[in-house]
Amino acid sequence: MVRINENYLKLPGSYLFSTIAKKVNEYSAAHPDSKIIRLGIGDVTRPLPKAVIEAMHKAVDEMGAAETFRGYGPEQGYDFLRNAIAENDYKARGVDISPDEIFVSDGAKSDCGNIGDIFGVDNVVAVCDPVYPVYVDTNAMAGRAGDYDESTGMWTNLVYMPCLEENGFMPSSPSGRRI
Amino acid sequence: MEYARTNGAVILYDAAYEAYITEDLPHSIFEIEGAKECAIEFRSFSKNAGFTGTRCAFTVIPKELKVGEVSVASLWNRRHTTKFNGVPYIVQRGAEAVYSPEGKAQVRELVDFYMNNARIIREGLAQAGFSVSGGVNSPYVWLKVPEGMTSWDFFDELLDKANVVGTPGSGFGPSGEGYFRLTGFGTAEATAEAIERIKKVFGK
Numbered sequence: 207m208v209r210i211n212e213n214y215l216k217l218p219g220s221y222l223f224s225t226i227a228k229k230v231n232e233y234s235a236a237h238p239d240s241k242i243i244r245l246g247i248g249d250v251t252r253p254l255p256k257a258v259i260e261a262m263h264k265a266v267d268e269m270g271a272a273e274t275f276r277g278y279g280p281e282q283g284y285d286f287l288r289n290a291i292a293e294n295d296y297k298a299r300g301v302d303i304s305p306d307e308i309f310v311s312d313g314a315k316s317d318c319g320n321i322g323d324i325f326g327v328d329n330v331v332a333v334c335d336p337v338y339p340v341y342v343d344t345n346a347m348a349g350r351a352g353d354y355d356e357s358t359g360m361w362t363n364l365v366y367m368p369c370l371e372e373n374g375f376m377p378s379s380p381s382g383r384r385i
Numbered sequence: 386m387e388y389a390r391t392n393g394a395v396i397l398y399d400a401a402y403e404a405y406i407t408e409d410l411p412h413s414i415f416e417i418e419g420a421k422e423c424a425i426e427f428r429s430f431s432k433n434a435g436f437t438g439t440r441c442a443f444t445v446i447p448k449e450l451k452v453g454e455v456s457v458a459s460l461w462n463r464r465h466t467t468k469f470n471g472v473p474y475i476v477q478r479g480a481e482a483v484y485s486p487e488g489k490a491q492v493r494e495l496v497d498f499y500m501n502n503a504r505i506i507r508e509g510l511a512q513a514g515f516s517v518s519g520g521v522n523s524p525y526v527w528l529k530v531p532e533g534m535t536s537w538d539f540f541d542e543l544l545d546k547a548n549v550v551g552t553p554g555s556g557f558g559p560s561g562e563g564y565f566r567l568t569g570f571g572t573a574e575a576t577a578e579a580i581e582r583i584k585k586v587f588g589k
Contacts, residue, residue, distance in 0.1 A: 222552070229541075230550050233545070242549075246568065249437050251572050254479070255483070255487075255488055255491035255492060257485050258439075258480075260482065261482035262475050262482075268474075269475065279474055281465050281469055282471075283477060287481050296413065299416060303415060308443050309445075310441065310443045311442050311472065312441065314399060314401045314444075317444045320464070321461070335559060336558040338399065359559040375518065380388070
């Protein structure tokens with residue numbers, strides 16, 4: 207019989223923002239007249255900049271003409287974008303990053319979650335606490351976090367770097383454990 | 386940085402919010418001496434240019450980052466080319482436009498807009514008697530929940546009494562317990578309205 211990745215069974219409940227969405231939906235169903243304001247998840251509300259829209263419209267037109275149509279592109283991103291990133295985000299700030307060190311993707315969340323693919327499962331992972339849950343959950347899925355301890359809210363194999371009022375919410379280096 | 390280099394660790398640096406840095410601070414970890422040998426940086430077009438639904442980001446792995454003889458970038462390249470098919474051409478053209486002179490000015494306006502919301506939240510919460518932090522170099526504001534309440538208690542109370550949704554700090558880890566997060570990413574009207582409601586319910 208097929209076996210599942212049992213690390214998934216160790217994850218407590220659902221993803222944080224899914225839990226919140228569920229609670230809000232239940233509340234709204236019970237109180238249909240309430241005008242709920244959502245300041246929870248960090249999703250933007252302003253439309254895309256005009257310059258972006260214009261560029262995308264133009265690109266759509268290119269895709270509709272045989273001479274300018276594009277199929278599979280380079281997985282790492284087109285040179286025009288990698289060059290613009292290297293120039294504006296790095297060179298302009300005095301940092302020398304070459305375009306081939308830049309990998310364009312569909313999201314920082316995906317990349318943060320996927321980066322663990324290229325590192326051994328037996329590495330020790332340290333996280334700031336509190337932190338974006340994706341860093342913790344993806345390591346738990348990979349089997350790097352050990353077990354979740356309900357009583358402490360912590361994973362047994364993760365090193366936590368607390369950000370507290372006492373330290374001005376600035377974590378110190380992971381201590382007491384060589385990573 | 387020193388810790389990472391001494392211990393042979395890799396720093397995974399998520400800089401998705403770098404556009405919100407307004408004080409004179411580094412925007413990239415690679416502005417710090419020695420980072421190229423021990424850090425990977427994640428960046429995004431979501432929060433600066435509003436790409437949360439459009440989807441485009443990037444990861445930077447310098448050639449200098451090696452584990453033994455192995456270049457980390459070459460492994461990521463292998464993974465990326467095997468498991469990912471690239472961001473749509475149309476979206477990448479949109480992302481490129483973020484760096485045009487017009488694009489830069491428009492992104493600045495967006496960031497200023499959200500940071501103004503964050504300021505309204507920060508000041509409003511302080512007026513309502515909460516102890517607040519954040520909202521500077523970041524579009525998020527954190528408040529300390531009233532004594533005796535957990536983050537989730539406060540979530541329920543805020544939803545029930547003010548019809549405002551925020552994020553309980555404990556959802557981000559045990560040290561977040563007792564804290565609560567609100568975002569500056571709402572509309573100006575909704576943000577102002579939420580703060581008025583919170584003041585009415587919790588104001589002293």
